[in-house]
Amino acid sequence: MTRTRTAVVVGGGIAGPVAALALRRAGIEAAVHESHTATADGIGGGLGVAPNGRAALDLVGLGRVGAPMNAIVLQNHKGRTITEIRQPMEFSWRADLYRRLYDLALSEGVAVHHGHELVDVRESATGVRAVFADGTTSEEADVLIGADGLRSTVRRLIDPRAPQPRYSGLLGFGARVEGAGLPPTGDRMYMAFGRRAFFGYQSFDDGTGVWFANLPHPYLTWQQVRQTSNEQWLHRLGEAFAGDTVPALDLLRRTPPEDLLAVGPMEDLPHVPHWHRGRAVLVGDSAHATSPSSGQGVSLAAESAVELARALRDLPYPQAFATYEHARRARVERVIAQGARSNTGKTAGPVGRVVRDALLPLFARLATPEKMAWQYDHRIRWEDPVAA
Missing domain, CATH: 3.30.9.30 (D-Amino Acid Oxidase; Chain A, domain 2)
Structure with missing residues (x-):
């Protein structure tokens, strides 16, 4: 089976441009198709980029993304500090990160098309065709990558019974x-x-x-x-x-x-049973959306985009998709579960608040850099060959 040479990326938010940039570094031509007719300049609030995400973004050529945010101070409703958790992050406005990725993608030769709302994916023996809502526009490639977010059209086309957020x-x-x-x-x-x-x-x-x-x-x-x-x-x-x-x-x-x-x-999306089918595959929130409480949404999306590009660089697409999912699923679902636990603490009732405030210092003592290394110290070894 021949190697992957071209890709259609559906979704022009954060994961889509990162995927396209990583694919280009892997020697695969990629074009991004976004359903909205305009760019997302000025849209979105603040977000954190963790060290693991920072490392993944480095691999596609993006420099520092924001201001240092190296600790989180947890307080109760009286303003009393419960505990301080050392948690190295970078704070960025989503609009700033989006614009930098968008400009970087254009500078690297990635074509970005707006107003292309995906409605169907059609496969043949030689490739895949993305069909868009205007009825006259389509694009063919070797593979199609769904980076179209929490309510992904690609996820539904891969599996009509896919779970809802x-x-x-x-x-x-x-x-x-x-x-x-x-x-x-x-x-x-x-x-x-x-x-x-x-x-x-x-x-x-x-x-x-x-x-x-x-x-x-x-x-x-x-x-x-x-x-x-x-x-x-x-x-x-x-x-x-x-x-x-x-x-x-x-x-x-x-x-x-x-x-x-x-x-x-x-x-969030705690478990998406099918990440790929045929020549189509999911990346970012379309496959593994985590609650904002995890602080890892952008970072996990960047990791997965880079890991998928590595796999497609070295393996035919069926083995590449399976290897990519095997490398990512356990990690992302563990982070999603942790984010869900954080949400539970935010919705606690009167009794739950007392218990939560009493246990948070214990949690902080357990959340040492060594204990959190699985999350923050994760690095993708781009140069290493990927084995099926």
């Missing part, structure tokens, strides 16, 4: 604040378990800041969340943090309604 019980909100009014927190992000919601914040030397909130709430779709005005959501968040001795209320007051980012439901 699982709701954590939390809605996500956040904002960038131009005048945070707080002393700089240095390389620390503060996270507070409020009595009715969870709040995180970091302030920078230039006076700006970022905050996010996880609000326990019955399930709403993103569209349903948007039916409530930003002014109303800011009011509800203010009610949730009333009486808590953390900077939540002040930062909420400093947030113009138009700057509020309503992320919507926080969801």
Whole structure:
């Protein structure tokens, strides 16, 4: 069987450009097809890139992505520090990371097409054809890679019975604040378990800041969340943090309604049974979406994109897909499970809060660099040959 020479990448968010860049480094021509008609400039809130993700992004040529965030300080609703966890990360705005990846992909010769909504995948003995919604556009390649996120069309085409995302019980909100009014927190992000919601914040030397909130709430779709005005959501968040001795209320007051980012439901995909079928394969959130609480979404997507490119570089696509899944599944599902446990602590009731606050210092003592090495020290050895 001949080696893979061309690939169609469906999805132009974060995982798609990383996959295309890694494929090009592996000697495989890749084009990205995005359903939205415009770029995602200015869209999205803050995110963390872990050392393992940083290493994967290095392999596709992306330099430093953000500001150091080397510790998380956990507090209770009274503002008392429960524990501090040393956790080396980089903080970045999603829009900044997206733009840097987009520009890097273009500079490396990756074609990026907008307004291409995938509706079907058709295979032949010699390749695969991606069919788009306009009815006149399609593209052929040796393989097709689904990097189209949590509600992946490629996942549904691979397996019509594929699971739907699982709701954590939390809605996500956040904002960038131009005048945070707080002393700089240095390389620390503060996270507070409020009595009715969870709040995180970091302030920078230039006076700006970022905050996010996880609000326990019955399930709403993103569209349903948007039916409530930003002014109303800011009011509800203010009610949730009333009486808590953390900077939540002040930062909420400093947030113009138009700057509020309503992320919507926080969801994950604990287990996707089928990552590939025929010449199509999944990567990133389409295969292994983890809750934002894990802090590993971007990092796992970058790892998987690079690992898939390595496998396609060295193996025919059937063996490459199987080897890639075998290398990734156990790791990503372990991280997803850890993120789900974090969400459980954010939705604890009155009794659960007491137990949680009592156990968090113990957890911090157990979360030593040695214990967390499996997560943060993971490195992909690009030059090593991949064996089936």
